[in-house]
Amino acid sequence: MEQYEPDRLSPAQVAAMRRSFRNGRAALTRRSLLRASAGGALVAGGLGALTGCGIPAAGKTAGGVSADDHSAKEKTVSFSNWTEYMDVDESEKHHPTLDAFTERTGIKVKYTEDINDNVEFFGKIKPQLAAGQDTGRDIIVLTDWLAGRLIRLGWVQKLDPSNLPHAFANLSQQFRSPDWDPGRAYSYPWQGISTVIAYNKKALDGVEVKSVSDMLDNPKLKGRVGFLSEMRDSIGMTLLDMGKDPAKFTDDDYDAAVARLQKAVDKGQIRRFSGNDYTADLTSGDFAACIAWAGDVVQLKADSPDIDFIIPDSGYITSSDNMLIPNRARHKTNAERLMDYYYEPGPAAELAAYINYVCPVDGVKPYLAKIDESAADNPLIIPDAAMAAKSHAFRLLSQKEETAYEEKFAKLTGA
Amino acid sequence: MATATPDAPPLAPAPAKRPPRRRGRWTPYWLLLPGLLWLFVFFALPMVYQASTSVQTGSLEEGYKVTWHFATYWDALADYWPQFLRSVLYAGAATILCLILGYPLAYLIAFRAGRWRNLIMILVIAPFFTSFLIRTLAWKTILADGGPVVGALNSLHVLDVTSWLGITAGDRVLATPLAVVCGLTYNFLPFMILPLYTSLERIDGRLHEAAGDLYARPFTTFRKVTFPLSMPGVVSGTLLTFIPASGDYVNADLLGSTDTRMIGNVIQTQFLRILDYPTAAALSFILMAAILVMVTLYIRKSGTEDLV
Numbered sequence: 233m234e235q236y237e238p239d240r241l242s243p244a245q246v247a248a249m250r251r252s253f254r255n256g257r258a259a260l261t262r263r264s265l266l267r268a269s270a271g272g273a274l275v276a277g278g279l280g281a282l283t284g285c286g287i288p289a290a291g292k293t294a295g296g297v298s299a300d301d302h303s304a305k306e307k308t309v310s311f312s313n314w315t316e317y318m319d320v321d322e323s324e325k326h327h328p329t330l331d332a333f334t335e336r337t338g339i340k341v342k343y344t345e346d347i348n349d350n351v352e353f354f355g356k357i358k359p360q361l362a363a364g365q366d367t368g369r370d371i372i373v374l375t376d377w378l379a380g381r382l383i384r385l386g387w388v389q390k391l392d393p394s395n396l397p398h399a400f401a402n403l404s405q406q407f408r409s410p411d412w413d414p415g416r417a418y419s420y421p422w423q424g425i426s427t428v429i430a431y432n433k434k435a436l437d438g439v440e441v442k443s444v445s446d447m448l449d450n451p452k453l454k455g456r457v458g459f460l461s462e463m464r465d466s467i468g469m470t471l472l473d474m475g476k477d478p479a480k481f482t483d484d485d486y487d488a489a490v491a492r493l494q495k496a497v498d499k500g501q502i503r504r505f506s507g508n509d510y511t512a513d514l515t516s517g518d519f520a521a522c523i524a525w526a527g528d529v530v531q532l533k534a535d536s537p538d539i540d541f542i543i544p545d546s547g548y549i550t551s552s553d554n555m556l557i558p559n560r561a562r563h564k565t566n567a568e569r570l571m572d573y574y575y576e577p578g579p580a581a582e583l584a585a586y587i588n589y590v591c592p593v594d595g596v597k598p599y600l601a602k603i604d605e606s607a608a609d610n611p612l613i614i615p616d617a618a619m620a621a622k623s624h625a626f627r628l629l630s631q632k633e634e635t636a637y638e639e640k641f642a643k644l645t646g647a
Numbered sequence: 648m649a650t651a652t653p654d655a656p657p658l659a660p661a662p663a664k665r666p667p668r669r670r671g672r673w674t675p676y677w678l679l680l681p682g683l684l685w686l687f688v689f690f691a692l693p694m695v696y697q698a699s700t701s702v703q704t705g706s707l708e709e710g711y712k713v714t715w716h717f718a719t720y721w722d723a724l725a726d727y728w729p730q731f732l733r734s735v736l737y738a739g740a741a742t743i744l745c746l747i748l749g750y751p752l753a754y755l756i757a758f759r760a761g762r763w764r765n766l767i768m769i770l771v772i773a774p775f776f777t778s779f780l781i782r783t784l785a786w787k788t789i790l791a792d793g794g795p796v797v798g799a800l801n802s803l804h805v806l807d808v809t810s811w812l813g814i815t816a817g818d819r820v821l822a823t824p825l826a827v828v829c830g831l832t833y834n835f836l837p838f839m840i841l842p843l844y845t846s847l848e849r850i851d852g853r854l855h856e857a858a859g860d861l862y863a864r865p866f867t868t869f870r871k872v873t874f875p876l877s878m879p880g881v882v883s884g885t886l887l888t889f890i891p892a893s894g895d896y897v898n899a900d901l902l903g904s905t906d907t908r909m910i911g912n913v914i915q916t917q918f919l920r921i922l923d924y925p926t927a928a929a930l931s932f933i934l935m936a937a938i939l940v941m942v943t944l945y946i947r948k949s950g951t952e953d954l955v
Contacts, residue, residue, distance in 0.1 A: 355919050507900075517786065518787075639923075642920060646908035
């Protein structure tokens with residue numbers, strides 16, 4: 233600042249200085265530079281360059297390409313998961329179940345919580361997978377529909393059943409054969425997710441909510457109802473409420489469900505469509521009732537007695553987050569061993585006690601009861617027969633349907 | 648501006664003297680090389696790639712090919728002009744609010760803060776120490792329906808007026824345009840204050856004294872001396888606020904509702920959810936072009952093209 237203070241120089245000096253910037257050998261003003269770089273960009277961006285960068289067809293690049301398996305030499309596996317989806321000890325630095333796995337097998341786990349959102353994560357790994365490159369990850373965890381898309385695109389590897397004996401034996405019936413991965417050739421569930429209706433007792437103030445219809449139609453809840461920005465959860469719950477089966481619905485059914493929600497948006501009944509941040513609205517009471525993921529509700533309930541959930545008579549949507557091995561992963565066998573480890577009842581129970589989602593492993597109940605009695609009796613963690621009977625999955629969509637449906641849903645949510 | 652050091656050669660132009668030595672001729676360009684490379688790799692190349700994407704057609708499974716499908720631009724504009732308009736309105740409102748809030752504060756820091764100057768500066772910058780997302784989420788707590796702010800606004804009947812104006816809905820602030828503008832204003836306020844402060848701080852205090860000696864009242868001094876001299880700060884502050892605010896999607900996502908979605912939200916949805924990369928790229932280009940035009944007009948009008 234000291235060296236250059238225009239207002240302390242005489243006008244003549246200032247003018248001289250300007251001229252020296254413009255005409256001298258340092259006649260490199262910012263503007264001429266901008267002009268130069270813009271020109272450069274235009275030249276570089278000539279027609280040829282534009283035509284040159286098409287995006288190759290995704291499906292054709294690679295179909296379940298394995299790299300050389302370095303599992304034997306490199307005793308390591310890299311595991312990408314969602315945030316807060318793994319048990320931690322008091323120091324919050326160690327994951328007891330992962331540590332136990334390393335101790336038993338000698339395989340070090342590089343555990344990264346870098347998945348926050350299905351679509352964002354897809355955007356992140358897409359370029360590498362489309363180009364047939366290693367993503368640096370041996371296990372990724374994705375929700376059904378996206379897992380299905382990756383399988384359809386041929387971007388994940390077929391699993392070797394001989395490395396997955398526990399997984400094969402202990403996988404719960406309801407997760408055995410989803411339409412997007414019949415017989416679980418490519419994926420195993422990490423946790424199951426139940427989509428239910430959550431409410432805040434204080435905010436409801438005596439208003440009764442038993443179904444999606446109550447949420448959409450009761451004028452007392454105007455502006456205090458929340459839906460999820462995940463199309464399958466919001467539309468799925470609405471379809472169920474309308475008496476349709478999300479496992480086999482038609483285009484017309486879909487349009488009817490969107491129209492039903494649109495009506496509620498138009499009259500201001502639905503406050504907003506939210507992602508993971510709905511938990512904040514629910515605890516503050518800004519949402520009196522909302523579509524929610526049961527795993528979150530179990531945790532919220534523990535912190536705040538006002539929060540609770542109901543399962544509508546019409547049923548609820550189930551989905552799962554699934555472990556997959558992307559193409560060119562370097563440690564496929566290690567990854568499979570880690571997957572299998574979480575299908576042993578012991579580790580599965582430890583995990584379930586901590587994260588409160590639906591445990592996809594059979595025979596966990598006695599182990600879980602030893603850790604946490606109430607968790608073992610919670611139908612949201614270990615579904616009982618009544619719960620299982622009400623669960624519905626959203627059907628697999630073709631690529632065309634997916635685009636059309638997402639577009640309609642985006643219009644509904646404002647963009 | 649380092650050429651203007653006190654030890655630098657005389658400032659008078661030297662065209663009449665001997666021609667510049669050849670060795671130093673390319674030095675400025677060599678010094679620029681890293682920056683230019685950076686620009687090329689992280690700006691020019693992605694722009695070309697995006698321009699190409701915007702005229703492609705296809706799908707994820709069949710791949711995308713350049714078909715010079717310029718209609719994408721037209722369709723995108725026809726479908727999403729309300730969101731464009733909204734982005735400009737919200738960003739404009741936030742910029743004006745930032746200026747109204749930021750100018751007095753920058754003035755205070757520059758002229759009146761004395762030994763508190765550094766402390767206030769730290770307070771202005773402190774929000775940057777937490778993440779953008781956390782700061783925005785904090786506004787959900789501040790503006791919660793049952794919270795003290797909304798309670799006070801309701802008892803003062805302010806929300807009746809704003810509802811009538813259509814910027815809030817009923818007795819709440821969250822999930823309305825007002826909340827989104829509040830979030831934008833808060834998040835970009837430091838970008839307004841810092842350039843304002845820098846240009847105010849350079850003003851020679853003796854100019855104020857001189858104005859006083861010439862019987863200018865404080866307000867006249869401000870109008871005729873301080874404000875014109877701070878124009879560079881006003882211009883760069885408004886640009887630094889308006890440009891990122893018009894592309895922002897976080898505030899509209901967290902604090903808004905279905906009727907407050909901005910163009911950033913549309914681009915995000917198109918790119919990530921619908922996987923319509925051409926439309927997303929076309930929308931980005933339209934946004935860039937719109938901002939470029941507006942900024943150019945603005946700079947022309949405020950006559951400070953040298954300083955931005």
